[in-house]
Amino acid sequence: MSAIDELRKAVIAGEDDAAQEWAQKCVAEGVNPMEAVNVMGDALRELGIQFQNMEVFLPEVLLATDAFKAGLKVFEPELAKAVQGDAKKEKVKVVIATVKGDVHAVGKDMVATMWTVAGFDVKNLGADVDSEAIIKAAEDFGAKIIGLSALMSTTIPHQKEVIDFLEAKGLRDKYKVLIGGGSTTPQWAEQIGADGWSKDAVEAVEVANRVLGL
């Protein structure tokens, strides 16, 4: 099995040490870093689909994300060179946060990772972020998408609050607002006027591309 296949296997298995080791071998063997990262991304997406189908669960996906990140770190210097050479191609900027009062960050971080894998320029604002701060960060960063996560039934009203604030400031049309999180539903998204909802990180990529017409 080639180094790149072993790398894919390590991400699927959620083995961060192995992912790092095989990523180093890929670099040593001169594997194209973009190709290697794409393979890891495909592995993560594959696992994400299994997650959607409830064939694997949060711990497995979390470990696979760790493995992806471990591999990605190895390729980062190579990728930086590639990006410099391709500076004209501007990435779509997005911000993502877990709303105020909610400290749950696992799902939100997975979406951030998947969006990064998909080629977006992601600013992860963290968890328990005030609605005003989210909007300010989106403005400062020049984002086109605002991603809002909320796990608790008692905090999801803050997703609506961000949309209400955007409308009150006359900024609503400037952003696509995507929401998700354990207590959210597509009906809720529609009701609060969000531009999209996804049940997991894989779907979040599809939704982001769709709302941007990509």
Add this chain to the structure above:
Amino acid sequence: MTRKELLFKCLRHEETERNAWVTMAGVHAGFIKGYTADEVYQDADKLVESLLEVDRLYRPDGLILLFDLQLEAEILGCTIKWEHNSPPCVRSHPLEENMVIPTKKITREDGRMPLVIETARRIKAAVGDEVALYGLFCGPYTLASHLRGTNFFRDMRKHPEYVHELMAYCAELGTQMADIYIEEGVDVIVPVDPVVSQVSPKHFNEFIAAPYKILFDHIRAANRFSSFFVCGNATHLIEPMCLTGPDSVAIDENVDIKVAHEICDRHNVAIGGNIPLTTALLLGNQLDNMKAGIDLIDRMNTKRNFIVQPGCDMPYATPVENVIALSQAVLNTDKTRELVANYEMTDLDVDVDLPDYEHLEKPLLEAFLLDPDACAACTYMWASACDMKKHFGDRIDVVEYRYNNIPDISRTRKMAVAQLPSLYLNGKMIYSSIIPNPEDLIKQIEEVL
């Protein structure tokens, strides 16, 4: 039969006269009385006052004392951040970088336990004969993740022995919480474990099932009922949860409750759920919530092993009238079906003359009600109006309109009354769903005398 006895019948898996009904009013209880979430969860007087109002307005069969999954975490050293309109949240995890097993036990004196105990005692004394009290505590898996943070998920693969040990510790704390509730005469003991839905059946059986079995056996041995609350899509875990031996489980709208009920029925476990929290309760109107209740009851079509309840802890600012509407659907199902039909029929309006509010001879207090014979909140609203009549005598007029006959329905619509029950003074809405206190109402009437 009291409401409590009806719920007990359901938890004994007997058929009930109507479906059992449990509100999930955590911080929402404070909202009813105008208290913020941090006020109501730190002040026994405010909490008791709020819970009594939940009982008075919504007439549940089971009353949740405190829906706060951070209580134990706070005692164990997690930093808590308080919010005005949601429960507190855990901001730090003491075991995040420190893989040890704590030894701290939960005692009656720790943290906010005195508040829990005082609340349980006072609520028990006030309404405990009528309504079953639910004592909630943080389930062991969620508590372990509070203590250890996200690393706890990684530990399941990398350090399984540690997970077993930490789960055993957290389950022991659960037993201590259960014992305190049992000693205080609480009727239904409930571990709430929202994070459980995130694991596979394999991991559930490996790490979670055994501690829960011990916990539920312990509660049963103390002659109390139990319930296992989860949130999120726990479809894949309904059967494993039943096998741990609770008397009931509770699920949210992510789970198909009809399918889940069939599984629970096979294990003779009752199931509670799963009125949508946001689309219906938070953002819907009264009709939406009556319909949500009626639709659920009709779809389930059973009075055995089924409890109507919101999918999880209700959002703080859930409109009171929506919960009243939901309670009507459960407590007076047939009448509510009629009300829903009345709401939906657009062609039954008849001509009614509204009073000339600008030229009234004396103040006019109008109560727009659902059905005061059936709706507790309507009864209180009407009683408030009648008290004013007693107080002011012939100096004011007081009238009631019921949403069960065509002229009154037409009048309610013509006045554009958004929520029932509502109280109008001289054609202007002064109270909607919230029952006024007499002093305030007297003052308002005196101002227009």
